[in-house]
Every structure is written in structure tokens, then in C-alpha cells.
Amino acid sequence: MFLNQSVTLQRATELSTLLQQNSNVSQTVLIDKQAALEEFRQYSGFGSAISTLADNPLPHVIQITPIASIDNQASLTLLVTELKKQPDIQLVQMDMGWLDRLNGILNIAQRGVSIITILLGFAVLLIVSNTIRLELQNRRDEIDITRLVGATRSFIMRPFLYSGFWYGFLGGIVACLLVNLSVWLIDGPTSSLASLYSSSFNLNYMPFTHAVLWTTFSISLGVIGSWIVVSRYLSELES
Amino acid sequence: MLQFINVSKRYPGGVDALKNVSFELQNGEMAFLTGHSGAGKSTLLKLIAILERSTQGQVMLDNQNISRISKRNVPYARRKIGMIFQDHRLLHDHTVFDNVALPLIIAGLDRHDIKRRVRAALDKVGLLGKEQRYPITLSGGEQQRIGIARAVVNRPPMILADEPTGNLDPDLSEEIMHLFEQFNQVGVTVLIASHDLSLIERMGYRTLSLSQGEMVDNHG
């Protein structure tokens, strides 16, 4: 934030302290124009040229770091508008690029977790239905023989529905664990990246209700899957 | 008890396995069904067990036309018949006890009754004491006895046997046949498909002969 040329160092210090009290501001650093000129003289190589200047052409600058929860464009713009209302201010310049980049990276991570969840869902579906089909194949003889001695359709199907239930249950639990494991793996790097930008971003672990829903869904798939596989086979056999 | 009225069976593909077959079996009767390989013996038995359906005619069991019974009722009709196969059709990863208990478990009997009846059936076929063995550890004749015990354990009014002695030597075959005789003597209707003509002759029961799907001989 560049202050007007006419602002005194005392006024600038006051302003800096005042801004410090703003609830959206985490830190302010006042860069004294005299000190800035000194620095410029030393590092720019224009030392002698600057010495010839009668007046210091630089303004006082207050560097403002917003609090961590301000991590999107909209709330940052709001803060800037608020700052601009102060007298004595010439220019408020904000550095938004890094924020966009940070948000971009964090969104990729969150999207990655969603993709992992979906892929795991498909994997569970495939594994459950294949396991049931395999089990049916292994127990064909048993089905044939129990039919011969007068087993009803429901008697034959019952054990398959039970195992469908358990496969679905196990599949659901394993998928939830894997999703959370991948959240845990990705969360480390992303939150340390975020903290470099003093943001406190964290990936969301799967909420308990989602895990319950997901497992219920997987159980239904298991039961319905075995029902379909077995009843198709039985209809083939039936005379 | 059992009556075939002009029964024909054509398999998909056009094979006429049975052609216009008619015969009757009285309650408590024992009979043999003979004929060359491919004559239609197995098909005839399968129609009684509703493993296949006739394409024409009626198969009457206990005055019920079982060739037109609904799918839902097939399992219950099947429980009235004890069926025995040449290849035993045993569950090899289950014990002798479990194999014989299967029809009773299906019928929903309680554990106590199941145990009592399985032991009784195994006693009849001479396998008491081998309940916990696995079928594969027993001889061919003994495996066939497991199959027979399973067929009679829920006391069906009728027993069907499809070449029950096909893989056995003559002495064992005769023993098995005498076992069927014993069941017949307590009132069970018995129909045995076999092509062991000399054994059938010695036994001296009624013989039904099939030839290329036709009933050519039906004498007592």
C-alpha cells in the first residue's frame, strides 16, 4: 500500500498500527521511505545519481498480510476496497497471482481425491461381481445337487445373498479406508504447500455419514449382484 | 402311483428320446427299466423327477399331472421322489453326514430330527460309523450307498435309480439291488434303470424295455 507523498513518518506509523487492529489483517510492516531510499541507493547502483536528488521521490509503504482465512479473490477484493477508504492512501496493490496458483493446486488435489473415490467405487463393483460369479462357478455342483433333492429357489439363493452382503460390506469398508489413506497421503504435501503461503488448507477426509452411505451402497450392490448372477443361472437350469 | 399316458419327449435339436410311451406302476411296486444306451431310460426318469418336461402326453404321479406343474411347485413335488444316480452326485467337500442330511435341511427339519433320521438311513445302508468321513475316502460301492441313504432319508414314497450299479462289480451290484428290495418290502415304489440284463433276470421283477424311445416290452 503506497501512501501519499505528503504523509509523515509519524502518520504512517499510526496508520500501520491502526491497520494492524483490523480483524482481517494478520500483519503490517511499515517501510519507511528514508530507509527504502537508503536500500535502493545501496543495491541499485544508482547511488550517486540518487544523492543529487533534493527530495526523496519514494512514498512510505505499508506491507499488509491478510489473515489466512482470506484465501479467495472475493474477500480479498473486499479488504482492498476497505483499505482504499482510508485517507492518505495513493495506491493499493495486491498480489493475487500466487493466490490463484495456490487455489489451483489445492483444487487439483481435492479433484484427485474425488477421482480416486470414483475409481475405487468401480473397482469394488467389479471385484464384488466377479467374486460372486467365481463362487457360483465353484458351487455349481452344489447348486445342481441341492436342486435334485428338492431345494427351492430361495434356499439355493440364500447363502449367495449372504456372501454378496459380506463381499459388499468388506468392499465398501476397504474402499473407504483406501480413500482416506489417499487423502492422508496427498494431504501432507498440499497442506505444507498451503502453509508456505500461510494458508491453512486441509483436504477433507470422508465424513462418517458418507462412509456409511458408501458402504450401504456397496452392500446393496453385493446383494443385488448375487441375486442377478444366481437367478440367471437358476433360470437356465429350470425346466 | 405312477402313470405315463402317451408321453413323448423331443429335445431341442430334434432328438425324439421318448415316443408315445404309456405304462403304469402300482403303489408299492418294484420294476426295472432296460434298454440299450440312448434308448431313453434316463429321459424317462428325468420326466418323473421333473428335471425335464414332456413335449406331449401326461406324467401322472399321485393323480397329479407333474409334466404341467408350475416351476414354483417343482421342488415340493421332487421331495416325494428319492433319486439315485450312477455317478452318485455327492458333495465332495461335505461329510457323509452332511450329504445324507441335505434333503432334511432343505425340508427344514430341526437338528435333533435330522441327526436321528440320518443315522437311521446310514444304518439301513450299512454305513453307520462313517458319518464324519468324506465321500472320496470311501469305496465306489460305499459312495453309492451314501447316495441311496440320501434318497431315502426323508422317506419318499418312490425311489428312482439311474444305473445305480453301472460302475460296480457283480457282487456289489447284487448287494445294492437287495438294498432296493428291502426298501420295496416296506412299501416304497421302486423304479431302476439298468442294462445289466442277467442281474435283472435273476431278481425276477417286472421289466419295462425301451428301444429307441419306444416301450417295446412291459411285462410282469
Ligand SMILES: Nc1ncnc2c1ncn2[C@@H]1O[C@H](COP(=O)(O)OP(=O)(O)O)[C@@H](O)[C@H]1O
Ligand atoms: N439334454 C439333451 N439334449 C439333447 N438330446 C439329449 C439330451 N439328453 C439325452 N438326449 C438324447 O436322447 C436320447 C435318449 O437319451 P437317454 O435318455 O440319456 O438314454 P439312456 O439313458 O437310455 O442311455 C439319446 O439319443 C440322447 O442323445
Ligand SMILES: [Mg+2]
Ligand atoms: Mg442314461
